[in-house]
Each structure stands twice: as structure tokens, then as C-alpha cells.
Amino acid sequence: MKVAVIGNVCKRTEIKNGKKSKPELAGSYISAITASKLSHDVTLISRVSDNSYAIEEAKKNKIKLEKQSAWMETVYEAIYDKNSEKVTKIVSDAGPIVRVNPGNYDVVIVSSYYGYVSFDVIKSLKTPNNILCLDAQSYIKHRGDNGVLFYKPWLDKEKYLKYVDIIKLNTKELFYLTGKISLNSASDLLRLGPKVVVLTVKDKCNYVFYDKTYLKMPFYSGRKSKRRFLIGAGEIYDTAFALKYAETRDSKEAGFFAEAATSISWERDCVKKPIGLLEVNKRFKLLKDIFLA
Numbered sequence: 001m002k003v004a005v006i007g008n009v010c011k012r013t014e015i016k017n018g019k020k021s022k023p024e025l026a027g028s029y030i031s032a033i034t035a036s037k038l039s040h041d042v043t044l045i046s047r048v049s050d051n052s053y054a055i056e057e058a059k060k061n062k063i064k065l066e067k068q069s070a071w072m073e074t075v076y077e078a079i080y081d082k083n084s085e086k087v088t089k090i091v092s093d094a095g096p097i098v099r100v101n102p103g104n105y106d107v108v109i110v111s112s113y114y115g116y117v118s119f120d121v122i123k124s125l126k127t128p129n130n131i132l133c134l135d136a137q138s139y140i141k142h143r144g145d146n147g148v149l150f151y152k153p154w155l156d157k158e159k160y161l162k163y164v165d166i167i168k169l170n171t172k173e174l175f176y177l178t179g180k181i182s183l184n185s186a187s188d189l190l191r192l193g194p195k196v197v198v199l200t201v202k203d204k205c206n207y208v209f210y211d212k213t214y215l216k217m218p219f220y221s222g223r224k225s226k227r228r229f230l231i232g233a234g235e236i237y238d239t240a241f242a243l244k245y246a247e248t249r250d251s252k253e254a255g256f257f258a259e260a261a262t263s264i265s266w267e268r269d270c271v272k273k274p275i276g277l278l279e280v281n282k283r284f285k286l287l288k289d290i291f292l293a
Helices: 028-037 054-060 119-125 157-161 171-178 183-192 233-248 251-267 277-291
Strands: 002-006 009-016 024-027 041-048 064-069 074-080 086-092 107-110 131-135 141-143 149-151 166-170 196-201 205-210 213-217
Touching: 002 028, 002 119, 009 028, 009 041, 024 028, 028 041, 028 054, 028 107, 028 233, 041 054, 054 064, 086 149, 107 119, 107 233, 119 131, 119 157, 131 233, 149 171, 157 183, 166 171, 166 233, 171 183, 171 196, 183 196, 183 205, 183 213, 196 233, 196 251, 205 251, 213 251, 233 251, 251 277
Parallel strands: 002 041, 002 107, 009 074, 041 064, 107 131, 131 166, 166 196
Antiparallel strands: 009 024, 074 086, 141 149, 196 205, 205 213
């Protein structure tokens, strides 16, 4: 399938106990490389600077880069305190994506950790036959004067969601969309246009709402250990879900496929060693054998 991933590539560093990690690519790049490794034809639409090493990484991983000019890269820091609570600070911002070249894509994934993708972009790429998947986070996270991210309601969500087939969000984002945190408030988003709402409950479960019903999707860890790698799990989940849903139009199949892909990301660094189609299909079969037996 032809897949468009829209959103700015981010360069992410962690600061723990005063020590800064090496920067890693994050944001839309993780969605793009996931789709590429799952054997799809991927175009990444992102604002990147001329010297961004994301350009070479995209080429190496057979990702077409529709590069929009930027004076700087999007860079953020995840700063952890003594209690492992995280504050996210935007160091530099490549800017919003407000227009794109026309394209006929089977799947469109709006995947941005931080950074605005305009309504006109979404409207221009949505067709009656394709699937558009949107991660709500970048419409709720905003940069304060000190660079630290803060959350505020997404007030014009209705006009966007008319063009969205799948929306993914967590409980905090659900509150800033609906003013409530409940299964009913998540299900109510279906009335605004999406065919599927995916609600992630941190380290517990994922809920998939569709057709006036919902599934509670089980987590799986083959190593039965605490989650080791945190980067990119959300991007991997919604990318895998959207691709399988576009193929099958089956929310349950898409849910198990996304869980399979994400469970692998818990066990290794999937930025440095991306997931592959064969291992995801193997885990996908295993999850269905376990939980649907």
C-alpha cells in the first residue's frame, strides 16, 4: 500500500540525574520506518533542515522524504526528576505543516509528537476510499514561553474529525478533548466522524471503540518484565493498527496486529532495530492463539 506519514521528525534526548543521552530520532520518523519495515511504500512529509541526519536515515530505510524547508530541526528534551516524573521541553521547532503536494495514498497517518498539521492538509489528503489515522497528541500539546509543553483543549476538533477514520489518544488527551475520562466519553467521539477510537491506558490496556461497541485489548510481554523501552510505542501502535485496518477493515484484527507490533517495542529499542513484518506476524498469530483460544 502507498502510505503517507505527516508530521515533523523530532530529535529527542533524555536527561536523568543531570546526564543527557545521545539524541534519537522520534516523532513521525518512527511511524515512517515502522510502515516501511512492514513492507509498504512510504512517503514521509516533514519539515527538516538541510543538515538533518533524518534525510540520510530515510534514504537508508527506503522512505521517500517530501522535505519541507525549515531553518531548524524539531528538538525536545525529556527531563526526569528524582521520582521519574517527566517534563518535556521543546528546544527548537521546525514549524507547522500547512500544505502538501497532492498524492493518492491508501493510508494517511498524521503522526507528530509535537507540531501542528493543518486542517487543509488533512482535508486535501483524505479520499472516500483511503484510511486516515490521527494521533491527537500534537493538537493538545502546546509550547509555553519557557519551552515546556502544556496541555489545553482542542477546541475546533469537530471540523478535523469529520475527515478522520481512526483517532488514537490517551486518557489525559481524552480529558482535553471531551472534559471527561470515561469509556462513554471515548465512545462519544465516534459521533464526530471517526470509524474507530483507540484509547490507551498507560501500562494497563488499550480500548478499541467502533460500531457502538468496544474491545479491551490485552497487553502481552513475552519476557514478563517491566517495560524497558518507552520511545515510539504510540507511533508503532497507531501505524500498525492503521495498516492492518486498511487491509482488513476489521478492528479486532487491527487491534491484535498493533498489540503484536507494540509488544516487541517493549522488549528492544525499535528505533535502532526496527520491527519487521515476519516477527510481527509471528507475534500476531501467537496473541490470537493465546487470547482467542
